[in-house]
Amino acid sequence: MAGSTLGTIFKITTWGESHGRGIGVVIDGCPAGLPLTKEDIQIFLNRRKPGQSRYATPRKEDDSVEILSGTFEGKTTGTPISLMVANQNQRSGDYSEIAGFYRPGHADYTFHEKYGFRDYRGGGRSSGRETIGRVAAGAVAHKILGQLGISFTTYTKSIGPITISSFDKNAIWENPLYMPDMDAAKKAGEYLDECMKNKDSSGGVVECVVTGIPAGIGDPVFEKLDANLAKAILSIGAVKGFEIGDGFQAAKSLGSCNNDSFCQSTEKGIHKTTNHSGGVLGGISDGDSLIFRAAIKPTPSISSPQKTVNTSGENIEVSIKGRHDPVIVPRAVVVVESMAALTILDALLLNMTAKMEGICEFYKIR
Amino acid sequence: MAGSTLGTIFKITTWGESHGRGIGVVIDGCPAGLPLTKEDIQIFLNRRKPGQSRYATPRKEDDSVEILSGTFEGKTTGTPISLMVANQNQRSGDYSEIAGFYRPGHADYTFHEKYGFRDYRGGGRSSGRETIGRVAAGAVAHKILGQLGISFTTYTKSIGPITISSFDKNAIWENPLYMPDMDAAKKAGEYLDECMKNKDSSGGVVECVVTGIPAGIGDPVFEKLDANLAKAILSIGAVKGFEIGDGFQAAKSLGSCNNDSFCQSTEKGIHKTTNHSGGVLGGISDGDSLIFRAAIKPTPSISSPQKTVNTSGENIEVSIKGRHDPVIVPRAVVVVESMAALTILDALLLNMTAKMEGICEFYKIR
Amino acid sequence: MAGSTLGTIFKITTWGESHGRGIGVVIDGCPAGLPLTKEDIQIFLNRRKPGQSRYATPRKEDDSVEILSGTFEGKTTGTPISLMVANQNQRSGDYSEIAGFYRPGHADYTFHEKYGFRDYRGGGRSSGRETIGRVAAGAVAHKILGQLGISFTTYTKSIGPITISSFDKNAIWENPLYMPDMDAAKKAGEYLDECMKNKDSSGGVVECVVTGIPAGIGDPVFEKLDANLAKAILSIGAVKGFEIGDGFQAAKSLGSCNNDSFCQSTEKGIHKTTNHSGGVLGGISDGDSLIFRAAIKPTPSISSPQKTVNTSGENIEVSIKGRHDPVIVPRAVVVVESMAALTILDALLLNMTAKMEGICEFYKIR
């Protein structure tokens, strides 16, 4: 089947592989009348660009986005917005070697089994470059949500064994690992230096906090807000786990501790006094901040020797050449945020039809 | 929007609430020619029935399923299979009290905010009884997968702080908590007794292992097998986390450890020598066992006093009356297994169109 | 695949066959807060009931609907509405004969080829009884549209060669053929008497006029309002053609005649002075009445002898026993109206997200 389309109302379709002509996304269902320039999108793409620290690939990629359709006089028209980033740094020659075997931890083997052959250049469609389409579309979703008062704080919570122990929002942008704790960032940097020395790589955890979501977003049963978030986040390559609110910790907890009390006050109206739920009850937003985490595995491309099988079916030992990110977590931060924005926006648009009252008022019939 | 339909080819739509006429599911897209009796389904429903141990609600519910359509002469016809379980134990009177306030940890408040009012009887659509439709449909999916050589082992991995430390498959069915470790089951039982004494409740973790899935199932990008599994699992009420393979542990790991080597041998063909991936690479099954876990929060209904707000907006203190499960984890085991079966079957059916070669052979044109 | 689910927001799934336990529909995505009783639905079902004239099957079928879920205190709750009509008149014995051959004009052969076998009792899933689910769901859509000021006039435009030559809305309910012209109805009745005498059957045309649809409903490109109407109408068994506005006549027309002029007046605002378009321009409603027609083939069950093949592959001659409607057009009127209501409602709900302005106003953020 397909697999490259996401969303019901705000629907995106991504395309492109590491070494084709480019990477793109078509956004269908974007509301008309949103002011949109390519700079709005470029800012988000820049957050995932490689070459920004010594912990990320030194490849220079411009990743400059073009708006091919869907805007007129600086505003969205309601028709599909086609965005494209041309691939500039294509050196197919580099990949002749990996054509011959299945890299451990990569999708080489599974693509081959599914499709009968594979575009082996730079991982093809399973390359990290595939996320460009997600981030470009996420930037547009982000802008719409901003107009509705919804905002995101997304950061690296841990790298390998190093976890943040304090939270300073400003610190996020002051270290190349996007950690909200400068001490943890320093230790994580040293840990990554060690990984690189050992020709090894590290995983980590990304956390995302979303504020301003009104209560009532998400649908019961299969289209729960957190269920769709889980899908969106797990659909990012290298993500191996998702949790919302207390997550796996809730499994060890007691009901008396895990339940959040409701409280009424003049300033806040009805609200929860704690947020173990992470902002969702029964799959529907509860008016509190949405808080979730994504577990990201270590970069599978490592230069230390590994055992595998070649395409002739022989057991061999390989070392992945080239320089690779010892950790992809910092570059994944904006991808996680983008997937969350896309999911929340779609749920918000779908929610407009929940009540007869809202529908009648919208169509001004009483 | 909707929210009660799941799947692309094998598509299910569930309906019903705790205190309506019944709970049901329509399976649309079930292949024709599958032998199917109501006993095939009843076996699965019995696994989620309450009243089977002192850790589950003592309500007597027969939960007897009827096949209303879609079979003829004992086989599925390819047309929609409508399954229904009548509600027998409806005592709306019991619920007059909770109509007046929002229970902490439940979906009372969020349903009210979304829809303007709510069916407060027994949780309405957000009741645990909603899972009957999932399990009934899952039983059919399970039977089809069985014919394709795919089987499931699902069990309680932990209850509160008590985690299994050994694995005996037979033990799963020998204790009311469905734990594959009799010692752990005993300790968990004692822990739950303590919870009950304290008018409190516990969470836990369910683990599911699926064997026999061929390599190549699942689609790249948004329809990854693990992404759809994550959605399916998080769509179960009370689930707060999902992880596949090493999951959150992978975030602390090194690439050299987390990568699974490929190996070729005469007996096994190409296979992985370890399974940190949990059976999925790049969102596509890798031929190994699928292994994933679901974190389940403590039952929100507890009889100890809690603070909340009533529907008049006043701060009050409540104790939830009636006897409630101190833990829902054991009853969730079959629900988790059902959601996995539905997800895997749909991916397997979708995979049939991945290659021209397979399509041409199917239509016998060469 | 599936095939029994329709709609994006207001999504219906029908189930059931002629001789199973019953026929039903699940409506998922119905807005909360709509007053709904089973009488609202029964009125529509009564319009498609057999046995109401000598031109319709004399079978007595009660077709009494039950609401199994989705309402509370007389109003819809936003959760799935499950509706069911039990089959009461099941005489499987009657069908032992037709089990052995493929009836001309019916789906016997195609179901057999698709699924490998078929439920031959009364046409199984391809029976006219399948439309009960459509009409029950259509009644709910109709009620919502009524609250938004949208109403339907649907009637028989022609029976065989007899076409209406005048229009009297009240006449529709005064003759068993639902024609808005009593003279034509009389002639059509005589024509049908002749058909019955000849053991033959007749086709006809249903026309539907929908007033009150605001301009702007429907989406460009593939989800045009008329495209979705065409699909909905052609999905009714026995429909062989669809046209909107001038339809096939437009193909013979000139641009100068077919174009509708726009005009501005104080009473009507911007409006069209003619309606060759049938209320749709570029797939989007233009504020005028929606007008479309459905061509319905003659009832395939006729008692005069026909040539066909039996399931052993032998050429045989058959006469279909039992008494059958010489025309199904009058009973199709409410089915056509129902499918139109479902299509228009879904488009109307989807349209709420077309503009940033509307979204911001809905969420009261400026």
Add this chain to the structure above:
Amino acid sequence: MAGSTLGTIFKITTWGESHGRGIGVVIDGCPAGLPLTKEDIQIFLNRRKPGQSRYATPRKEDDSVEILSGTFEGKTTGTPISLMVANQNQRSGDYSEIAGFYRPGHADYTFHEKYGFRDYRGGGRSSGRETIGRVAAGAVAHKILGQLGISFTTYTKSIGPITISSFDKNAIWENPLYMPDMDAAKKAGEYLDECMKNKDSSGGVVECVVTGIPAGIGDPVFEKLDANLAKAILSIGAVKGFEIGDGFQAAKSLGSCNNDSFCQSTEKGIHKTTNHSGGVLGGISDGDSLIFRAAIKPTPSISSPQKTVNTSGENIEVSIKGRHDPVIVPRAVVVVESMAALTILDALLLNMTAKMEGICEFYKIR
């Protein structure tokens, strides 16, 4: 909502407007291993190009397609195929005038009502250029169907009052109107000359015959093959009617005439002796040729004076400047064929999961 995505398995998303950067389509779900070059697609695009006769716009448009992703070493990889045709002939200046009023018969008014403003340059998204994406995707579907033995004959059946009275397949390519009857083509040409002289335009009918479809394709109820065809065809701008087999003629017919007898013979197996059904029974292909027709309205852009309203709400008289096609029917032929190919292919792929037997055989488990 969206609206620019079509299909379940073979899913296409089109983008682009008349005067943006280009027009494109993303095909998601194309099976892997199909040999595909841009020439395969260009041949189809050339069939819809303007400037090929004096009855079509004299604009020179190269409409040269590029494959941006989804192929490797000359074959499809199973990942999204992104196709783009750059717009070369953009003269926005030309459109400053029509920005100020609503052209009769066009979507100017409805787009404005839906989205609050419109890209008025060349019709924007409702331009005929939008069909480029359909035809490019249709070319790929056509190639796959060709490998499965399915082929298309599509032609102009009538122009205004001139209908073909004989059928010579070779003639189709020998006249600029694509009519299979040279005499009719000559008369239709004269009729169009007359239209042009009168600053007027003409409609017409396109007919499509598809051979080689196996019995069993299409699904019962809402996803009938003919229902999806009707939607696909009505989604083409300017189409006002659809009929299959005898279509509207069937409404005037008798059952004894309209029913097709089945017959068994050694050469042909079970087949129908006539084809009033047009190749579909109960929404499922019956093994016979699929035959359907599309009614196309006269080109709305005419240079004779018309009454309309300007964007300030004043009644005005306008003449559309520039030279326009007096008829779009010939250029619509390949668009109709493309939409049919897309619909049939998707149904064919979906059909692979209809029977347990086929699934088990596919996965080689017995």
